[in-house]
Structure formats: C-alpha cells, structure tokens
Amino acid sequence: MKQILINGKPQEIEEDASLLVVLLNNGLNAQRLSVSGANRWGICAMGICFECRVTVDGKVVRACQTSCRNGMEVWLDAR
Amino acid sequence: MDVLVIGAGIVGAACAQELAAAGLSVGILEKSEPAFGATAAGMGHILVLDDSEAQIRLTAYSRYLWHSLAPSDRTEFRTTGTLWVASNEQEMRAIEVRRDFYRTYGVDAEVVGRDQLYELEPALVPGLAGGMRIPSDAVLYPPTATTELLDRAFHSGAKYFRSEIKGVGPHAVELMNGETMEATHVVLATGADATKLLPSLRIRRRKGHLAITDRLPRPLIRHQLIETSYLQSAHGSDQASVAFNLQPRSTGQLLIGSSRQFESGREVELPIVERMLEQAVAYVPALRDCLVTRIWTGFRAATPDGLPLIGPYPNVPGLILATGHEGLGITTSLATAKLVRQHITGAKAEIDPAPYLPDRLFPAT
Numbered sequence: 001m002k003q004i005l006i007n008g009k010p011q012e013i014e015e016d017a018s019l020l021v022v023l024l025n026n027g028l029n030a031q032r033l034s035v036s037g038a039n040r041w042g043i044c045a046m047g048i049c050f051e052c053r054v055t056v057d058g059k060v061v062r063a064c065q066t067s068c069r070n071g072m073e074v075w076l077d078a079r
Numbered sequence: 080m081d082v083l084v085i086g087a088g089i090v091g092a093a094c095a096q097e098l099a100a101a102g103l104s105v106g107i108l109e110k111s112e113p114a115f116g117a118t119a120a121g122m123g124h125i126l127v128l129d130d131s132e133a134q135i136r137l138t139a140y141s142r143y144l145w146h147s148l149a150p151s152d153r154t155e156f157r158t159t160g161t162l163w164v165a166s167n168e169q170e171m172r173a174i175e176v177r178r179d180f181y182r183t184y185g186v187d188a189e190v191v192g193r194d195q196l197y198e199l200e201p202a203l204v205p206g207l208a209g210g211m212r213i214p215s216d217a218v219l220y221p222p223t224a225t226t227e228l229l230d231r232a233f234h235s236g237a238k239y240f241r242s243e244i245k246g247v248g249p250h251a252v253e254l255m256n257g258e259t260m261e262a263t264h265v266v267l268a269t270g271a272d273a274t275k276l277l278p279s280l281r282i283r284r285r286k287g288h289l290a291i292t293d294r295l296p297r298p299l300i301r302h303q304l305i306e307t308s309y310l311q312s313a314h315g316s317d318q319a320s321v322a323f324n325l326q327p328r329s330t331g332q333l334l335i336g337s338s339r340q341f342e343s344g345r346e347v348e349l350p351i352v353e354r355m356l357e358q359a360v361a362y363v364p365a366l367r368d369c370l371v372t373r374i375w376t377g378f379r380a381a382t383p384d385g386l387p388l389i390g391p392y393p394n395v396p397g398l399i400l401a402t403g404h405e406g407l408g409i410t411t412s413l414a415t416a417k418l419v420r421q422h423i424t425g426a427k428a429e430i431d432p433a434p435y436l437p438d439r440l441f442p443a444t
Binding site for chain 2: 035050053059060
C-alpha cells in the first residue's frame with residue numbers, strides 16, 4: 001500500500017496521482033495562507049497561478065505540478 | 080492652479096507633496112493608476128551610488144530625505160544596508176577606492192574582509208574576497224510609498240485628475256478630451272513616456288527583469304546584496320547585461336535582479352531570466368531551492384549620461400522636467416522634488432541643481 005503524510009496524517013494514495021487532486025479529495029480545499037493570513041487555494045491547476053503552494057519534504061512546490069510518491073511528507077499552512 | 084504635475088509615479092507623487100506642502104495649489108494628472116509604470120516594476124532600493132560626483136550627491140541627499148521622512152509601516156521601509164560583494168582581490172582593491180569616495184561625501188561605508196563577510200551573510204557562496212557595507216541604505220515597497228506621498232499631497236490640498244495628456248504648451252497642458260488646463264508651472268514626471276510628449280528628449284527605454292520568491296520560512300540574507308561589477312552593467316552598453324542584486328523584503332520574500340537591455344518589448348525573455356537567476360544562484364547557492372512565484376519587466380528612463388533631467392525644459396515656458404531617473408527613481412524622487420521646488424519657488428535645495436539641468440543635453444542654439 002502506498003501512502004503519504006499530510007500534515008503528519010497518513011493518507012493512502014495512487015502513486016503518481018496529482019498532489020493537488022489528492023488534497024482536494026481529502027477536503028483540503030485551501031492549501032496556504034496569504035501574507036495577511038487569509039486562506040488561499042489553487043485556481044488554475046496548471047502551474048500558472050502559484051496559489052496551491054505547499055511544502056513537500058522541506059521544499060515549497062506547487063501541488064498541481066507535483067506527483068505523489070510513496071512516503072512523501074506534505075505540509076499545508078492553510079487552516 | 081500654481082502647478083500641474085503630470086504622472087503619479089513616485090517622482091510625480093514626491094513633487095506633488097513637496098509643492099503642496101510649500102503652500103502651492105497643485106493638481107496631479109495621471110493617465111492610469113498611481114505608481115503604474117516603472118515605480119511598480121522596480122526593486123525599491125534607497126541607496127547611495129557613486130558613479131559620479133553628481134550621482135553620489137543626489138542619492139546621498141535623497142537617502143537622507145527618506146530617513147527624515149520616516150515612512151510608515153505600510154511602505155515596508157527597512158534599513159537593511161547594502162553589502163557590495165567582491166569576488167576577488169582586484170574587486171577588493173576597487174572597493175577600497177570606492178569606500179574612500181563614499182567617505183569624501185560624508186556617506187558611512189566600511190570595507191569588510193572575508194571572515195566578516197560570511198559572519199554578516201553566511202548564505203554567500205564560499206570563496207569570495209570580501210565586500211563593502213553601506214549601513215544606512217534601505218529598501219521599501221514603491222507602490223505603497225507612492226500612496227503615502229500622495230496622501231501627504233492630498234492632505235496639503237493637492238487635487239488628483241485621471242486624464243491622459245495630448246500635449247504640453249506654455250503654462251498649460253492639453254488633455255485627450257480636448258480640454259486645456261492652465262497652470263503657472265507644469266512638471267513632467269512620466270518616466271520613459273516623457274518622449275511621447277517631447278520626442279526630442281534624449282531618453283531611452285531601458286528594460287529590466289525582476290523575479291520574486293515565495294516567502295521563506297526563515298531569512299536567508301539580511302542586507303541588500305549587489306555584485307561589485309553592477310556599475311559596469313549599469314553603464315551604457317547596448318548589449319543586454321545582467322548583474323546580481325538580491326533584496327530581502329519585509330514579507331520574507333527575496334527580490335532577484337537585475338537585467339538591462341535597450342530596444343525590447345514588454346514580454347518576459349526567458350534567456351535573460353535564466354542568466355539573471357544563474358548569476359543569483361552563483362552568489363547565493365541556497366536560492367536554488369527557493370520557489371520563484373512571479374517574473375515581470377519594466378522600463379527605466381535612461382539618459383546618455385546616467386543623470387536625471389530635473390529643471391526647466393528650454394523650449395516651453397513654464398515646463399519643468401522631472402524624469403530620466405534610470406534605475407534610481409525610488410531613491411532620488413525626494414531630492415528631485417526639492418530641486419523642482421527650488422526651480423519653482425526659489426527655496427534652496429541642499430545640493431546644486433546644475434548637474435541635473437535638462438539643457439545640458441540640448442545642443443546650444
């Protein structure tokens with residue numbers, strides 16, 4: 001069974017699934033916080049808007065441009 | 080009206096607040112939004128540059144005026160200091176000469192050796208020779224700084240008109256809708272667009288690219304960092320050039336510059352961006368792991384001698400130019416406003432206006 005950690009919580013995944021889709025399927029509709037602390041979420045799903053930024057294994061990436069890999073650790077700062 | 084200021088970029092806003100504070104009736108004409116042109120596109124550094132005697136006088140005076148103005152929090156004004164980075168012994172020797180030049184003009188400057196360089200900025204690539212620290216240099220966010228200057232102007236009674244200009248004549252401007260507005264003085268502060276109204280002005284549009292990163296979880300650098308050969312890049316070569324310039328913003332983001340090229344459109348050019356980012360990573364390797372979220376371009380108003388045009392336009396009575404600030408308009412906006420005020424009211428600025436007079440670039444008639 002393949003899984004990733006989302007905010008420390010294990011989640012089963014299909015390998016190579018779009019990380020943004022996995023987050024949305026888990027109800028994590030907002031992915032990050034703006035400078036003023038408001039929730040922000042991916043708009044374009046094609047790498048242009050940069051609104052779905054999350055931290056994966058210590059590096060900030062766009063969730064929509066990231067494929068899930070077994071054991072990946074994902075952190076979101078949205079509430 | 081006493082004065083009409085054309086253009087609500089940072090230079091126009093600075094002129095408007097200075098003249099309104101002097102008790103003059105001031106109108107500001109802007110074709111789109113405040114800070115819409117080079118002001119919004121630029122890096123927002125408040126720094127003293129030593130390319131010439133006239134330049135160091137103007138930038139040192141203007142930096143002093145910024146510190147005296149005490150910009151509010153919304154302008155994101157931070158006295159980060161500038162660290163000029165020397166990559167070899169030859170650049171170190173050049174930097175010692177520059178340090179002496181800065182001090183001649185009363186500007187605090189200190190040479191830092193190799194060890195101190197890495198104490199100040201551990202993220203710099205190993206193997207550099209040292210640098211020069213200019214502690215009182217600062218950074219700010221130009222759009223909100225412009226808003227702040229405009230608010231001060233409005234507080235002193237200045238009026239804002241959203242309108243495009245068709246032409247300027249003696250003591251008057253003609254609007255696109257055919258109306259004419261009269262004023263004793265007209266200040267033209269439209270950056271590189273000044274040539275649209277005055278085609279004979281020797282101003283060229285000098286394109287620049289900038290990139291900005293996501294907010295970093297912890298600060299990577301503390302000073303604004305600039306490579307020592309930046310001034311060579313800033314000189315008047317027609318070739319596209321890039322120079323390392325990295326700024327820590329108060330949001331935790333890093334602003335990455337810089338590029339210079341003539342005769343190019345507004346579009347982002349990836350080969351230039353690639354050179355610019357490679358240069359930045361060469362100086363700060365950890366940048367490779369930072370996410371760039373936005374890249375954009377803007378146009379500096381470049382003059383042949385690298386100095387702005389501040390003062391009466393020879394051929395139109397009542398017209399005063401305040402343009403041609405190249406890459407230093409954010410820094411020099413406040414000193415420009417003092418010089419414009421001197422031309423209008425006679426109130427002496429603290430520096431000699433002569434080196435910036437537009438007639439230096441017009442053939443004698």
